[in-house]
Amino acid sequence: MSDNNRLRIAIQKSGRLSKDCQDLLKQLGVKLNLREQRLIAHATNMPIDVLRVRDDDIPGLVMDGVCDLGIVGENVLVESQAERAAQSLNAEVTKLAKLDFGYCRLALAWPQELGQLPLSWFEGKKIATTYPEILKQYLKNQGINASTVLLSGSVEVAPRAGLADAICDLVSTGATLEANGLLQGETILESNACLIQNPSMDNQQKQALLDTLLPRLKAVRQAKESKYIMLHAPKAGLDEICELLPGTGKPTVLSLAGTDDLVALHMVSSETLFWETMEALKEKGASSILVMPIEKMME
Numbered sequence: 001m002s003d004n005n006r007l008r009i010a011i012q013k014s015g016r017l018s019k020d021c022q023d024l025l026k027q028l029g030v031k032l033n034l035r036e037q038r039l040i041a042h043a044t045n046m047p048i049d050v051l052r053v054r055d056d057d058i059p060g061l062v063m064d065g066v067c068d069l070g071i072v073g074e075n076v077l078v079e080s081q082a083e084r085a086a087q088s089l090n091a092e093v094t095k096l097a098k099l100d101f102g103y104c105r106l107a108l109a110w111p112q113e114l115g116q117l118p119l120s121w122f123e124g125k126k127i128a129t130t131y132p133e134i135l136k137q138y139l140k141n142q143g144i145n146a147s148t149v150l151l152s153g154s155v156e157v158a159p160r161a162g163l164a165d166a167i168c169d170l171v172s173t174g175a176t177l178e179a180n181g182l183l184q185g186e187t188i189l190e191s192n193a194c195l196i197q198n199p200s201m202d203n204q205q206k207q208a209l210l211d212t213l214l215p216r217l218k219a220v221r222q223a224k225e226s227k228y229i230m231l232h233a234p235k236a237g238l239d240e241i242c243e244l245l246p247g248t249g250k251p252t253v254l255s256l257a258g259t260d261d262l263v264a265l266h267m268v269s270s271e272t273l274f275w276e277t278m279e280a281l282k283e284k285g286a287s288s289i290l291v292m293p294i295e296k297m298m299e
């Protein structure tokens with residue numbers, strides 16, 4: 001019998017999101033021994049269980065309260081919500097955060113030889129997709145009357161196989177469209193991974209744990225985007241050099257052994273230091289310029 005005080009999180013077992021999900025849980029301090037074949041992993045340092053499932057099942061597990069949290073692509077979430085709404089099933093989730101991985105877009109595409117096409121071309125056509133609900137909603141909003149053909153994968157084969165006139169599929173680099181002689185058209189959904197919660201979760205212990213994890217998630221995001229900058233600067237040119245440094249924070253100024261003309265500047269910047277800025281800093285007399293990643297930070 002599972003302990004109802006343990007926070008249950010659903011993540012993708014294997015596929016494009018699984019490594020990023022495992023890395024994120026580790027960054028949040030969740031200690032898991034994810035032996036490959038195990039479909040449920042128990043954290044050793046906090047009351048968390050991780051269910052490793054197909055990404056398509058994650059929204060339903062969270063909506064039905066089997067899991068408290070889930071990490072899933074917005075494309076899968078939106079499609080699942082539309083499917084469940086059509087069956088009058090509960091489709092409510094709370095989207096706690098958009099995550100910085102799993103970026104892709106759901107786009108229309110058609111055989112390259114047709115060249116650029118207006119949306120009106122799709123009237124009366126057949127469009128193959130893994131996301132029929134999202135596509136139907138889009139076509140309805142655009143006033144286009146076209147039919148959808150469901151394919152669970154390798155959607156790009158549909159036009160050549162005579163299954164459909166066009167497709168609506170996920171695109172990241174565009175390589176698969178290119179390889180299949182397809183031209184990308186309108187993007188109907190931008191998507192990336194997101195953290196979702198069952199809105200009916202009312203366990204105080206779980207909420208307290210989640211209230212600990214969410215600031216860590218924010219701190220991990222902030223640290224990823226921030227850099228630690230160190231450099232040596234002539235005292236005489238300090239103001240000009242500080243004006244060139246990114247971000248609004250004031251740098252820490254440290255004296256350097258053996259000289260009164262130079263100081264060391266240290267600062268956390270919310271953005272990286274571009275080559276052009278580094279070259280401008282050198283022109284102002286800066287030297288030993290170091291830009292380093294930050295593992296963790298908390299304001």
Ligand SMILES: Nc1ncnc2c1ncn2[C@@H]1O[C@H](COP(=O)(O)OP(=O)(O)OP(=O)(O)O)[C@@H](O)[C@H]1O
Pocket residue numbers: 012013014015016017053054055056072073074075076102103104170171172173191192193
């Ligand atoms: N180029 C891409 N193609 C497909 N999904 C992508 C791409 N880039 C990012 N993603 C995101 O990764 C998610 C998982 O993609 P993946 O191909 O692993 O799913 P899957 O094959 O359905 O896996 P599963 O076996 O878990 O059902 C997608 O739903 C999407 O949110």
Ligand SMILES: O=P(O)(O)OC[C@H]1O[C@H](OP(=O)(O)OP(=O)(O)O)[C@H](O)[C@@H]1O
Pocket residue numbers: 152153154155156169170171172173174175176177
């Ligand atoms: O724009 P790209 O970088 O080429 O990525 C897009 C392709 O990736 C996904 O397929 P995947 O490789 O996940 O296989 P699947 O179609 O079986 O899901 C998606 O279905 C596209 O086919």
Ligand SMILES: [Mg+2]
Pocket residue numbers: 054055056
């Ligand atoms: Mg899937």
